[in-house]
Structures are given as C-alpha cells and as structure tokens.
Amino acid sequence: MTRAELFGQIQKKNSFLCVGLDTDLNKIPKHLLNTEDPIFEFNKRIIDATAQYAVAYKPNIAFYEAYGVKGWQSLEKTIAYIPKDIFILADAKRGDIGNTSKMYAKAFLENMNCDAITVAPYMGEDSVKPFLEFDNKWVILLALTSNAGGKDFQNLELTQGGELYEEVLRKSQEWGTTDQLMYVVGATRAEALTNIRKIVPDHFLLVPGVGAQGGSLKDVAQYGMNNQCGLLVNSSRGIIYASQEEDFAEVAEEKARELQLEMQQYLSEFL
Numbered sequence: 001m002t003r004a005e006l007f008g009q010i011q012k013k014n015s016f017l018c019v020g021l022d023t024d025l026n027k028i029p030k031h032l033l034n035t036e037d038p039i040f041e042f043n044k045r046i047i048d049a050t051a052q053y054a055v056a057y058k059p060n061i062a063f064y065e066a067y068g069v070k071g072w073q074s075l076e077k078t079i080a081y082i083p084k085d086i087f088i089l090a091d092a093k094r095g096d097i098g099n100t101s102k103m104y105a106k107a108f109l110e111n112m113n114c115d116a117i118t119v120a121p122y123m124g125e126d127s128v129k130p131f132l133e134f135d136n137k138w139v140i141l142l143a144l145t146s147n148a149g150g151k152d153f154q155n156l157e158l159t160q161g162g163e164l165y166e167e168v169l170r171k172s173q174e175w176g177t178t179d180q181l182m183y184v185v186g187a188t189r190a191e192a193l194t195n196i197r198k199i200v201p202d203h204f205l206l207v208p209g210v211g212a213q214g215g216s217l218k219d220v221a222q223y224g225m226n227n228q229c230g231l232l233v234n235s236s237r238g239i240i241y242a243s244q245e246e247d248f249a250e251v252a253e254e255k256a257r258e259l260q261l262e263m264q265q266y267l268s269e270f271l
Contacts, residue, residue: 001087001115002136003179006204007228009055009085014264016229017256018056018089018206020236021046021078022063027241029248039067039074042248044081046240049253053260056087056232058206079112087232088114089206093142095120095127102130109134116140118184118206121168125175132176138204139181143168144196146186146209169199178202185224187215187233193223201226208234210259217259221266229271235259 010016021043025033028042035041047057059078064071082088094104094117101119108117109131116138119131131139144154144165154165172181185196187209196205205224209215210233217233224231235255243251 003204003228005085006055006087009087010229010267013053013055013260014267015053015055015260016231016233016263016267017050017054017259018058018087018232018234019046019050019054019239019256020091020208020234021057021059021240022236023059023074023240024063025067027244029244029246031246037070037074037077039064039071040077040081042240043074043078045249046252047078047082049249050239050256051083051086053253053256054086056089056234057082058089058091058234058236060236061090061092076112079114087116089116089118089138089140089232090114091118093118093120094131095123097123098126098130101127105131105134109137116182118142121172125171128172128175132180137180139176140206141168141172141181141183143183144185144189144192146188146215150186150189166195166199169196173200178204182206182232184208187217187220190216190219190223193220197224197226202228202230204230204232206232206234208236210235210238217262218266221263221270225266225270227271229267233259233263 023039023042032038032041064075090108108114118140121141156164182204185205185207187207207220210217239252239255242255
C-alpha cells in the first residue's frame with residue numbers, strides 16, 4: 001500500500017485506527033474454543049465488527065508463534081481474510097544481520113504479503129536495509145516505546161548531544177524515504193511528540209498505548225498529526241478484549257466506533 005492509498009483510507013473512514021490482533025487463547029470467549037480454529041474464528045469476528053472503522057490491523061506475531069504450526073496457519077488465514085484496502089502490519093520486531101533480515105523480510109513482506117513490518121534498529125543499517133528493498137512496503141522502526149524499560153536505552157544522553165532515540169530518527173532517514181519508513185512512538189510518551197515532529201515531520205508514526213495502557217488520543221493527535229495525518233494509533237486489548245462474553249464482537253465494534261468518532265473530531269480540528 002502506498003502512502004497516498006493509506007492517506008486515502010484515513011480520509012474515507014475519518015479514522016487513523018489500527019486494531020491490534022494480539023489473540024490469546026486464554027483470553028478469548030470460552031465458547032470459541034470448541035471451533036475448528038479458535039484464533040482465526042476470533043480474529044474473523046473482530047475484523048467483521050471493526051473493518052468499517054479501522055484503516056490498519058496489526059497482528060502481533062508472538063501470539064501466533066506461541067502456538068507453533070497451528071498458530072502460523074491461523075495467522076495466514078487471518079491475513080488473507082483482512083480486506084485488501086486495509087493496511088496489514090506484522091508486529092514482528094525483527095532485525096538481524098543482512099542475510100537473516102533478508103529472510104525475515106521475504107517471510108512477512110513477500111510470502112505473507114503484509115504491507116509493513118516492525119523492525120528493531122539496534123544492529124544498524126545493514127540489519128534494516130533488506131526490509132526496504134520491497135516496492136510499496138514499509139519498515140516501522142522502533143524509536144520511542146511506551147514500556148517502562150524503554151528508558152533504559154532510548155533516553156540515554158549521547159556525547160554529541162541529544163538522546164539515543166533521536167539519533168535513531170535522524171540516522172535512519174539516510175536509509176529510506178518517507179514512503180518507506182514509519183516509526184513506533186508510544187502514546188504514553190506523547191510529551192516527546194513535538195520534538196519528534198521536528199526531526200521527522202513527514203513520516204507516519206505507529207502509536208501504541210492508547211486505551212488499556214493509558215495514553216491520551218487527544219495529546220497524540222494534537223502533537224503528532226501532520227498534514228497527511230501521519231498517525232496510525234493502535235488499540236488492542238481495549239477493543240478485542242472489551243468483552244469476553246458471546247457479545248464480544250458487538251462490544252468490540254462499539255469500542256472501535258468510539259475511537260473512530262474521537263479521531264474524526266481530531267482530524268477536523270488538527271489536520
């Protein structure tokens with residue numbers, strides 16, 4: 001999916017909602033455990049309920065790897081089921097030496113045909129570049145994450161000035177363009193968005209942490225939006241696990257609709 005196509009979906013749906021598919025058999029409604037493929041059945045019903053409000057889906061790969069071959073089969077079916085005009089983001093957090101990254105890229109961007117993959121930049125340019133070799137595909141680099149431990153390294157002061165996450169933002173722009181690179185910025189770090197936008201004014205940002213993790217959607221929109229929105233705000237638990245009863249899909253739809261309406265307001269106000 002190109003940048004123009006993604007922005008077109010944002011405009012069409014008045015939404016920049018990404019729904020995280022972190023599907024855990026211990027958390028899905030119990031009646032689904034009797035189906036042939038409980039993970040896919042859950043995902044299918046969540047997608048059916050939320051597709052009119054979501055511009056992206058983000059399967060967290062760990063939740064599928066954990067179940068071995070069956071989990072990978074559920075993931076494959078889930079990706080195939082997502083409507084073709086919706087952005088598919090593999091939250092895999094890969095990143096290794098060149099040949100290994102090349103195989104990770106082939107797996108997710110070619111064979112699974114995802115639009116994007118999250119990548120850890122710690123090993124530098126040659127670990128990221130293989131992911132950038134696919135046309136109309138995206139690399140989403142971890143920059144400033146919402147977990148408490150992220151501060152252990154990401155906010156370290158550098159001898160040349162600035163913090164480590166800022167150097168990730170600056171240096172990585174030498175590797176790819178605004179049509180290839182996005183960045184992960186946690187919603188609970190919204191106070192940094194003004195500074196981040198000074199460094200990467202035109203890139204899309206993937207923003208987890210709204211909802212269950214306590215991030216403010218208004219702050220993210222106010223300080224992170226650019227002239228093409230430039231945001232994909234993810235909600236996982238706050239939507240998919242809003243109910244664990246038989247009405248889970250209906251409740252998920254309500255939660256997605258609530259976020260979409262709030263996003264529509266901010267698109268009108270800040271864009």
